[in-house]
Amino acid sequence: MTPPTAPSLTNTPLVALARLVLGTLSFWLLAGAAGLRWKGPDDVLPSIPAGLLCLLPAMLTLWWSARAAAQTAPETLLVAFLGGTMLRLAVVLGGALALYFLVDELRRPAFWVWVSLFYLFTLGLETSLALRLLTAQRPQPLPPGSVGGPSPS
Numbered sequence: 001m002t003p004p005t006a007p008s009l010t011n012t013p014l015v016a017l018a019r020l021v022l023g024t025l026s027f028w029l030l031a032g033a034a035g036l037r038w039k040g041p042d043d044v045l046p047s048i049p050a051g052l053l054c055l056l057p058a059m060l061t062l063w064w065s066a067r068a069a070a071q072t073a074p075e076t077l078l079v080a081f082l083g084g085t086m087l088r089l090a091v092v093l094g095g096a097l098a099l100y101f102l103v104d105e106l107r108r109p110a111f112w113v114w115v116s117l118f119y120l121f122t123l124g125l126e127t128s129l130a131l132r133l134l135t136a137q138r139p140q141p142l143p144p145g146s147v148g149g150p151s152p153s
Contacts, residue, residue, distance in 0.1 A: 011136035013066035043110040050114035058122040065130040
């Protein structure tokens with residue numbers, strides 16, 4: 001008999017949130033370095049508020065998705081997916097518009113480029129992390145021919 005193993009800590013919501021933050025920070029460092037060489041510091045400075053503006057709703061929707069993945073009802077996952085999409089879009093677009101009109105330094109096309117880049121990056125990263133959490137928390141079907149699994153035809 002094999003001894004019980006410790007539960008995996010690699011697919012927990014806290015680890016997923018840490019990966020989201022570190023991934024976004026890594027993206028900011030790489031894209032910021034490229035932007036600095038290509039355009040200069042004036043066009044890289046708007047990346048800071050753009051990155052934060054996209055990271056915060058991504059963290060919230062990832063947390064919401066993790067809570068929904070723990071539920072057994074598929075409707076909960078659908079509500080989390082659609083609600084998270086609407087929440088993310090409203091916060092990022094509303095926040096970007098507010099910053100654009102309130103902060104003179106952000107009234108540049110570079111700000112919208114950074115918002116678009118960070119939005120797409122955080123959306124992709126958050127979606128992949130949420131899917132990893134979902135597959136880790138859902139029971140996997142037994143393979144055909146195993147005890148209790150579907151019989152092969």
